[in-house]
Structures are given as C-alpha cells and as structure tokens.
Amino acid sequence: MIFAAVLALVFMFQAWxxxxxxxxxxNAAVASGAGGFTGMETAIVQSVNPSVTMPELFxxxxxxxxxADASAQQVSLYSSYGATDSSLLQMKQMVSTFGTVSLVTKxxxxxxxxxxxxxxxxxxxxxxxxxxxxxxxxLAGTAVVALVCTIGSFVLGGIVEGLISDMASYSSxxxxxxxxxxxxxxxMAPAYGAVVTIMLGAAGALSSLVLKD
Numbered sequence: 001m002i003f004a005a006v007l008a009l010v011f012m013f014q015a016w017x018x019x020x021x022x023x024x025x026x027n028a029a030v031a032s033g034a035g036g037f038t039g040m041e042t043a044i045v046q047s048v049n050p051s052v053t054m055p056e057l058f059x060x061x062x063x064x065x066x067x068a069d070a071s072a073q074q075v076s077l078y079s080s081y082g083a084t085d086s087s088l089l090q091m092k093q094m095v096s097t098f099g100t101v102s103l104v105t106k107x108x109x110x111x112x113x114x115x116x117x118x119x120x121x122x123x124x125x126x127x128x129x130x131x132x133x134x135x136x137x138x139l140a141g142t143a144v145v146a147l148v149c150t151i152g153s154f155v156l157g158g159i160v161e162g163l164i165s166d167m168a169s170y171s172s173x174x175x176x177x178x179x180x181x182x183x184x185x186x187x188m189a190p191a192y193g194a195v196v197t198i199m200l201g202a203a204g205a206l207s208s209l210v211l212k213d
Contacts, residue, residue: 001135002126004204005119008142011200012116014193015051016146017153021187022050051191054112061105068098108149115142136208143201150190150198157188 052060072095119142122135 001132001139001204001208002123004200004207005123005135005139008139008197008200008204009116009119011193011196012112012142012146013053014196015191016054016149016194016197017057018051018189018191019187020050020189053193054109057105058109061102061109064098064105065102068095068102071095071098104152108145108152111141111145115145118142132208136205139201139204139208141201143198143205146194146197146201150194153188153190153194161187 075092075095115138118134118138122138125131126135
C-alpha cells in the first residue's frame with residue numbers, strides 16, 4: 001500500500017491530459033514549410049509538449065473562466081441595447097460552455113488536491129500507527145478521480161470530434177481548411193500520468209483487502 005501510494009504521488013504530478021492535435025498541427029506546419037521554418041524553428045516547434053498536468057489544467061480553466069466573464073459582460077452590454085440576434089445567442093451559449101469547463105476543472109483540481117493530502121496522511125498513519133483505513137480510501141479515491149479524468153478526456157475529445165465532423169459536413173470551405181479541421185481530431189486524450197495513477201491506486205487499495213498483517 002505504501003509503495004503504491006508513494007508512486008501514485010509521483011505520477012499525480014505527471015501529465016494527466018494530452019492534446020494530440022497540437023503535435024499534428026505543428027508537424028503539418030513543419031512538413032508544409034509554412035512560415036519558412038528554419039532548422040532551429042523546426043526544432044523548437046517539434047519540442048512543444050502537448051500534455052498538461054492537473055495544476056496546468058487548473059490554470060487553463062481559470063483562463064477559460066476569465067474569457068467567460070469577459071464574454072458575459074459583452075452579452076450583458078449587448079442585451080442592454082436590445083440586441084436579440086443569433087450572434088448574441090451564440091455568445092450566450094459560449095459563455096455557458098466556458099463557464100462549465102472552468103467549473104469542472106476547478107472541481108477536478110480540488111479533488112486532486114484532496115487525494116494528495118489523503119495519501120500523505122494515509123501513509124503517515126500506516127507507518128506510525130499501523131492504521132490502514134485512511135490509506136485505503138485515499139488510494140481508492142485517487143484511482144476514481146484519475147478514472148473520471150480519463151473518461152472525461154475521451155468524452156470531451158469525442159464531443160469536439162463530433163462538432164468538427166458536423167462543421168465539415170455543412171461547410172463549403174476549401175480542402176486546406178477541412179484538412180486543418182481534421183487535424184483537430186482527436187482533440188483530447190488521457191496522458192500516461194492518469195493511466196498509471198489509476199493502476200497504482202487500484203492495486204494499492206486491492207492489496208489492503210487481500211494482504212493482511
């Protein structure tokens with residue numbers, strides 16, 4: 001249990017989410033020679049890491065929340081002038097979506113922090129008091145949070161992929177634009193940190209049920 005908890009703490013600070021489209025777009029730009037990339041610029045582009053940790057996701061969520069707040073002010077301003085066109089409705093939908101995304105990232109980050117604290121406390125209690133219960137629930141909770149993030153990344157990636165497909169089917173844009181849109185699929189996927197954390201949390205919790213002093 002202690003071994004799994006310590007490793008889980010390590011992998012909880014690794015990348016939990018990846019954005020495959022970032023590498024695909026950058027590699028496509030390099031391959032096409034867009035912008036006249038030099039060798040150094042190409043190396044810089046190819047070194048971009050499209051993966052983020054939970055703290056980085058929390059930061060992105062805060063930025064999305066800031067965008068939602070600014071957009072909400074614009075919507076309020078337009079509404080005060082009596083605007084009721086379709087663009088205003090789209091802005092309201094965007095504000096709602098961005099606000100939801102920001103809230104979800106904050107909730108996930110809070111659960112992530114709680115799991116870290118619980119793991120540390122659980123390890124201390126197991127080492128110095130021989131008490132397993134806290135560590136068991138910490139490991140199980142960590143596995144569940146990582147699993148939720150993993151499933152959520154697949155769901156979000158699928159939603160974005162569906163939106164892209166709909167846009168492509170109703171759009172008469174050029175083939176280059178359609179190619180760019182296709183590079184956005186898949187949009188989001190789980191990274192190794194979340195996957196390994198699931199396995200460690202589940203293995204540590206299971207060991208407490210199977211192995212007894």
